[in-house]
Amino acid sequence: MLRKNGPSFVEQIAKETGVHPRMVSHHLDVLQEQKLIESKYEIARIVGSKRGVAVRTCRVTERAEQVLKDVRESV
Numbered sequence: 001m002l003r004k005n006g007p008s009f010v011e012q013i014a015k016e017t018g019v020h021p022r023m024v025s026h027h028l029d030v031l032q033e034q035k036l037i038e039s040k041y042e043i044a045r046i047v048g049s050k051r052g053v054a055v056r057t058c059r060v061t062e063r064a065e066q067v068l069k070d071v072r073e074s075v
Helices: 010-019 021-033 063-072
Strands: 038-045 055-059
Touching: 010 021, 010 055, 021 038, 021 055
Parallel strands: none
Antiparallel strands: 038 055
8 A cells, every 4th residue: 555655644544444543553563673664753734634743654665665576576
């Protein structure tokens, strides 16, 4: 999903997948431990909010791209 949609934050991923935000956050933690994603906290504009909201924005790393490439080539 991050590869397709680009950088996303936990709530966006949870809404799109129908998975609870805590579960999304846990899986993102695991991916980050393996250096497949990187994340940082940013202030984002959220529709319906008058001020910025702190969100954990996640991005796919080059390592993830290489792992996916290796998997495709091995199949």
